[in-house]
Amino acid sequence: MIYATLRYPSIFWLLLLCIWLPAASANTIIPQPPQVAAEGWLLIDFASETVLAEQNADSPLEPASLTKIMTAYVVFREIREGNISLEDRVLVSEKAWKTPGSRMFIEVDTRVTVRDLLHGLMIQSGNDAAVALAEHIAGTEGAFAQLMNSHAARLGMTASNFTNASGLPHPNLYTTPRDIVRVTAAMIREFPEFYQWYSQREYTYNNITQQNRNLLLWRDESVDGVKTGHTEAAGYCLVTSAQRDGMRLISVVMGTESVAVRTRVSLSLLNYGFRFFESYALYNANAPLQQLRVWKGAQPSVAVGIERDLSVAVPRGQFRNIESNTVLNTELTAPIAQGEQVGELKVTLAGVGEIASRPLIALDSVAEGGIWQRAKDGILLYFQ
Numbered sequence: 001m002i003y004a005t006l007r008y009p010s011i012f013w014l015l016l017l018c019i020w021l022p023a024a025s026a027n028t029i030i031p032q033p034p035q036v037a038a039e040g041w042l043l044i045d046f047a048s049e050t051v052l053a054e055q056n057a058d059s060p061l062e063p064a065s066l067t068k069i070m071t072a073y074v075v076f077r078e079i080r081e082g083n084i085s086l087e088d089r090v091l092v093s094e095k096a097w098k099t100p101g102s103r104m105f106i107e108v109d110t111r112v113t114v115r116d117l118l119h120g121l122m123i124q125s126g127n128d129a130a131v132a133l134a135e136h137i138a139g140t141e142g143a144f145a146q147l148m149n150s151h152a153a154r155l156g157m158t159a160s161n162f163t164n165a166s167g168l169p170h171p172n173l174y175t176t177p178r179d180i181v182r183v184t185a186a187m188i189r190e191f192p193e194f195y196q197w198y199s200q201r202e203y204t205y206n207n208i209t210q211q212n213r214n215l216l217l218w219r220d221e222s223v224d225g226v227k228t229g230h231t232e233a234a235g236y237c238l239v240t241s242a243q244r245d246g247m248r249l250i251s252v253v254m255g256t257e258s259v260a261v262r263t264r265v266s267l268s269l270l271n272y273g274f275r276f277f278e279s280y281a282l283y284n285a286n287a288p289l290q291q292l293r294v295w296k297g298a299q300p301s302v303a304v305g306i307e308r309d310l311s312v313a314v315p316r317g318q319f320r321n322i323e324s325n326t327v328l329n330t331e332l333t334a335p336i337a338q339g340e341q342v343g344e345l346k347v348t349l350a351g352v353g354e355i356a357s358r359p360l361i362a363l364d365s366v367a368e369g370g371i372w373q374r375a376k377d378g379i380l381l382y383f384q
Contacts, residue, residue: 042177
């Protein structure tokens with residue numbers, strides 16, 4: 001293998017900053033995460049997808065209305081693909097109207113826009129809105145659940161199964177804190193224009209105003225979502241996302257005993273993450289990281305990079321101890337196709353080891369060189 005140390009051209013200013021940081025910052029003590037009275041919970045850094053704390057994050061649990069995060073995600077996808085629009089007027093069925101539990105109070109045989117139904121789903125947690133949207137998109141709630149499971153599989157939610165759009169109890173409805181984080185992160189990343197609706201504190205429909213059940217929207221100005229959930233079997237659940245100083249965290253707590261507990265422990269997790277960790281954007285997707293020598297090619301070198309942005313989250317004061325290396329499996333020999341994987345980018349933290357990696361790809365294609373070039377490079381390679 002061939003190794004090469006890589007610098008951070010996109011964050012040169014951060015390196016300069018680290019020179020002036022007090023030496024004591026490298027010795028920041030990271031305590032254990034707070035005690036969380038929940039059946040399962042997880043805290044991640046959004047940009048890097050680094051897990052900062054977890055317990056029973058892969059345990060299948062009843063999600064209650066956290067299910068509606070997946071429901072909303074499927075609706076957003078349908079809008080983006082042009083299958084429906086926000087101004088579609090949805091005919092409310094008797095089934096949707098009669099759906100028990102939390103409601104936005106739509107009325108049977110009336111028409112409600114997709115925009116209003118999404119607000120009723122996301123802010124008021126309306127089960128009736130969830131069913132109406134499901135029927136509008138897929139004909140039946142059962143068919144819509146198939147769409148939910150297809151998107152879940154695509155997102156890597158391997159421990160989830162959805163049977164309805166609302167989250168009402170069902171023996172085959174389950175997910176995990178880790179899977180809920182996956183769909184939440186995907187929604188924030190893919191649909192920021194819709195995600196912002198989760199920060200609304202109240203919504204009025206049919207002359208009925210209901211407040212968002214996420215109490216952290218009032219208690220912490222950095223919180224801008226996401227979703228509460230509760231049934232007797234599932235307990236009290238909460239997915240929270242907050243952004244402070246450019247760093248976004250997502251927390252999930254499932255199976256707490258009360259509204260007060262889910263609110264308190266969620267805030268404790270967020271405060272822990274923001275206090276003891278920091279996130280850095282290291283490299284941008286498709287930006288040249290290095291020029292690598294190409295043998296027997298029409299060009300002598302090729303620019304290499306990564307397909308997805310790379311960020312890392314590390315304990316505060318530890319950024320100076322990060323190192324990046326490119327690892328090539330062999331010397332690069334033409335022809336090379338654009339997008340072809342030529343190695344791997346590895347990021348390590350002193351005392352911890354590897355903390356992130358990305359496939360290293362060729363950003364351009366390199367055709368095979370002429371006879372003379374191939375012969376000359378063949379000789380050079382032999383003696384090298």
